[in-house]
Amino acid sequence: IGKYYIHKSIIDSTNNFAKEIASNAPDGTIIIAEEQTSGRGRLGRSWLSQKGCGIWMSVILKPDLQPQQAINLTQVAAISVVKAIEEIVNVECKIKWPNDIILNNKKVCGILTEMSSEIDKINYVVIGIGVNVNCDNFPEELKGKATSLYLETHSKIDRKKLTGSILNNLELYYNAYLQKGFDYIRPICIEKSITIGRQIKVITNEGEIQGYAVTIDNTGSLVVDTKEAKRISIMSGDVSVRGL
Ligand code: BTN
Secondary structure, three states: OOOOEEEEEEEOOHHHHHHHHHHHOOOOOEEEEEEEOOOEOHHHOEOOOOOOOEEEEEEEEOOOOOHHHHHHHHHHHHHHHHHHHHHHHOOOOEEEOOOEEEEOOEEEEEEEEEEEEOOOOEEEEEEEEEEEOOOOOOOHHHOOOEOOHHHHHOOOOOHHHHHHHHHHHHHHHHHHHHHHOHHHHHHHHHHOEOOOOOEEEEEEOOEEEEEEEEEEOOOOOEEEEEOOOOEEEEOOOEEEEOOO
């Protein structure tokens, strides 16, 4: 991962660019930009990507996996970012299932995984990772929810070092996942989860579910005891955690 590397000073979105080149790009290609003019988040939201203060990057992967396993790649990316922040910044972040990285109850990193697939196989996935590293201001409407490593630790962080560490960890956990399966990374997802053990609300395609997050099962799904006293597992959805 990262052997093929494209660096842009300004781009609309590294995920857009990655999707354009993915079919012809080698497995593990990464695209990094200093600034994005239309950074994208999950569920059609926008992602603020100011110049030079964050890590805005996308990784192209071509694993031999089923489409429903793509969620696990998002989880692999999330634990890799958490481990890298521990190594380089020395603070412990948590993961709001499946893929928001939270520090002091605010979001420091988001992950947007997009995929091209057939019925039973992935053609490629693009994992977009946005880390607010040295950003020192957020618009009013984001202030309660978003933060940066700099705002939380009061020290400027070397973006190159952090990027290097994210890619090293990604390589490590991605290969471990491919060889040993989700069971190998599941304990880390559980240990770092800020969702498990809390009351949550999830918006899914089938509607809103309220309940208590019990664990992450061996497929990576979130197990929830609903307020109607039914145990269900959720493969994807937008989770809000009470108190966050
Ligand atoms: C989210 O939390 O909603 C996901 C945010 C993902 C942002 C990253 S920044 C690099 C890549 N390019 C994009 O346009 N989005 C992702």
